Amino acid sequence: MNSILEFQNVKKIIEGKPILKNISFVVPKRKIVAFLGPNGAGKTTTLKIAAGLLEHESGQIIINENEKSLYKSTNPVMFIPDYPLLYEELTGFEYVEMMIDMFQIKKKNPYESLYRYDMDDELHKKVKDLSLGNKKKIALFTTLLSNPSLLLLDEFISGIDPINMKIIKAILLDYVNNGNAILLSTHQLEVAQHFCDTLILINNGEILEDNLSITLVTENHSTLEDYFISTLKTNGGK
């Protein structure tokens, strides 16, 4: 099996307006896929549909080779929004404990990989007093506890300093190398260029490019930003 997520002609209408116009794309196994597009292109809507948080009008969504409505086992797809919603009054540690209970994590030591997040002292603070970077690290740690095969990240890599970015990158790389995949929406093209394997480009609810190698893009354009701007221009801007 090579793909973890497949959208086939998925259509979404909101308030009578077509937001996704029969979109099709694939997220392959063991890849970090950059989901790129201008503001309002349809990225968050797509991620929410893939996560099961929004319904779609027509088309098929295949996850791990099962049609979405059929999957029943532990949730294979997890979504982290641009601003993680955590319980602000709990300490970081209490929040982690609560999620371990909630997901009924049966691992011998669910805290085993927590050291990688380098949060020792921070976990004793209330979530509301943590920096955005540390909130994102807690969201990532607790999300990965349930062993999803697909991680959907909406603007996750913004607002993270270079040290935390290095930590997060290493964790996410190990995650995909273990046979999983990530679909990551971002406007930070420089980060995407060095972090992602392939890209999907969406504009105005239509897929302009699917499964395009970022190495190939940067061979033909000086940067991902250059590719993004010129491709959108060719396709009539926003």
Ligand SMILES: Nc1ncnc2c1ncn2[C@@H]1O[C@H](COP(=O)(O)OP(=O)(O)OP(=O)(O)O)[C@@H](O)[C@H]1O
């Ligand atoms: N609940 C809603 N009601 C009305 N319109 C909506 C709703 N949700 C999304 N839209 C519209 O759908 C379109 C796509 O929105 P979406 O948030 O998916 O875009 P995006 O690519 O994630 O944008 P951004 O990069 O700015 O986050 C936009 O025109 C947006 O206004």
